[in-house]
Amino acid sequence: MPILDVVDAEAGGDVGRVVVAGFDPPPGRSVADQARYLRDEADGLRRALIAAPYGEPSQSINLVVPALTPEADVGLIITGTMGYPGFSGSNAMCTVAALIDRGIIDPADGVLRLETPAGITPVDVHVAGAALSVSYPAPVAYAEPGQRIAEVPGWGRVAYTLAYSGTCYVVVDSADVGLRPTAAAVPEIRRLFDALLDTIGPEVRLDHPDLGVLAELRLGLLADSTVAVDPTTPETPCPVAVYMAGGVICEGPTGTGTSALLAWLAGLGRIGPGTRLLTTAPSGNSFTGEYTDDTMVGPYPAARTRVTGRPRLLGRTTIDLRTDG
CATH class of the missing domain: 3.10.310.10 (Diaminopimelate Epimerase; Chain A, domain 1)
Structure with a gap:
């Protein structure tokens, strides 16, 4: 070596x-x-x-x-x-x-x-x-239409969505699991994604229309689908938590997590082109993410996004x- x-x-x-x-x-x-x-x-x-x-x-x-x-x-x-x-x-x-x-x-x-x-x-x-x-400009991002369901020990039925933003995310709506992406909730967020990814296992993978079946799912994103864009501010605050396999909760919202969030919210009809979000991790660290334009990935509606950080x-x-x- x-x-x-x-x-x-x-x-x-x-x-x-x-x-x-x-x-x-x-x-x-x-x-x-x-x-x-x-x-x-x-x-x-x-x-x-x-x-x-x-x-x-x-x-x-x-x-x-x-x-x-x-x-x-x-x-x-x-x-x-x-x-x-x-x-x-x-x-x-x-x-x-x-x-x-x-x-x-x-x-x-x-x-x-x-x-x-x-x-x-x-x-x-x-x-x-x-x-x-x-x-x-981030890799084109999209979220699978609809939700998948997993029976997760200790959590019951957990709905999740697979999203791609240069890598794959398991996206969970915080409202569905009663868990907000806050610093106080980090141990529970870790416990949720530990159990969810263990339940999903290596068999569930994202089949990208252009790239084929991608690698085993190792990233999770907890976010709120009910975010309301504030037209009076240049950036709407949006708390998120990003999980990496092995029990790591990221200190930041990550760039791909920000792009996956924008694509997920766009797929739900919550945001449109021109939306700028200030994605903020439980630690308080932030990136700015902008939904710049609509596009397609195979048959799926997708989002072009831009991410800014320091x-x-x-x-x-x-x-x-x-x-x-």
């Missing part, structure tokens, strides 16, 4: 560890191929970095690789307890902060084209003094994995 050059950053409250050097890019003709190779053939680096003594399950890992598509500037493989998602907004933001810190990109360029397993995302970068703002640098470190063989 290698010696890794790592930059730690934070976006929306969640820590992303960005590995900028020290490992060989995996084989593959695209970043998507490389992520699949790591998932299926070489998962040791992920497992090492999300466990003691090198890390913890709440931290995501971002592997910076050369772009393999001519239209992209940099490649990014995202991983962690959630597996190898196609995209992650907070991790894309953390990676931008790390690349600026290492001088790999110049913020004056204004736009960074990231190649992730979900495709190429043009990330808008704005610097004002020491403050960094990052905004990006990543910041936390520190730099070297991780020596050589003694792990």
